[in-house]
Amino acid sequence: MRLDIPADVPSPIDLRRLEDAQAWAKSANVKRPWRAEFFAAFVSELVALPTEPLSIIELGSGPGFLAERIVRELPGVHYTLFDFSPSMHQLARGRLGSQTNLSFVEGDFKREGWSQDLGSFHAVVTLQSVHELRHKRYASALHLAVRELLHPGGVYLVCDHIVGPGGMTNTELYMSVTEQANALIVAGFDSVSVVLEKRGLVLHRARKAA
Numbered sequence: 001m002r003l004d005i006p007a008d009v010p011s012p013i014d015l016r017r018l019e020d021a022q023a024w025a026k027s028a029n030v031k032r033p034w035r036a037e038f039f040a041a042f043v044s045e046l047v048a049l050p051t052e053p054l055s056i057i058e059l060g061s062g063p064g065f066l067a068e069r070i071v072r073e074l075p076g077v078h079y080t081l082f083d084f085s086p087s088m089h090q091l092a093r094g095r096l097g098s099q100t101n102l103s104f105v106e107g108d109f110k111r112e113g114w115s116q117d118l119g120s121f122h123a124v125v126t127l128q129s130v131h132e133l134r135h136k137r138y139a140s141a142l143h144l145a146v147r148e149l150l151h152p153g154g155v156y157l158v159c160d161h162i163v164g165p166g167g168m169t170n171t172e173l174y175m176s177v178t179e180q181a182n183a184l185i186v187a188g189f190d191s192v193s194v195v196l197e198k199r200g201l202v203l204h205r206a207r208k209a210a
Helices: 018-031 035-047 065-073 086-096 136-149 177-186
Strands: 055-059 078-083 102-106 121-127 150-161 190-198 201-207
Touching: 018 035, 018 065, 018 086, 035 065, 035 121, 035 150, 035 190, 035 201, 055 065, 065 078, 065 086, 065 121, 078 086, 086 102, 121 136, 136 150, 136 177, 150 177, 177 190, 177 201
Parallel strands: 055 078, 055 121, 078 102, 121 150
Antiparallel strands: 150 201, 190 201
16 A cells, blocks of 8 residues: 655745845844844854864855854864855855855756765854755655765764744644754764754754764
């Protein structure tokens, strides 16, 4: 007997369109001003890493808000911005300028083989992007691909919306804190822990075995 596979959850906007990308960028930090605390938490985690200079890739880098904060606080970092939207890259380039330590890669982590030829990194970061898989059942496969991008001992900092009180309501698209941690454990990460949880967002730290 065939089990029905739940349909992906469609996005209400198309972030590849410049108008939609601009609207999202204009509202993101106004709608959730506590995102600034998450930016600071990302930086704190990365500053604590022993390797220098760091190589970092951000998945779903959008208009470059997190990238701007990280490269300002870690000026020697080699930073790759990975996003499926050329419009988001356009906004990020305008924000970040022509710094030589930045790379912009257009790609879609929903597509098979997306991580091939990207290289390897000391850290992978992502903020409010995992749900863009459009169904939570894909999360462990994404995290597994991320683990393969990391150097031994590398760190994965993944922040997304949570489902439940104070968070989102769609249980197909979003996960609870525990579900997010379990998806990382299934993907083979070690020492998965919560760095920061606030008002419907949670940041997890996951390490690849050395």
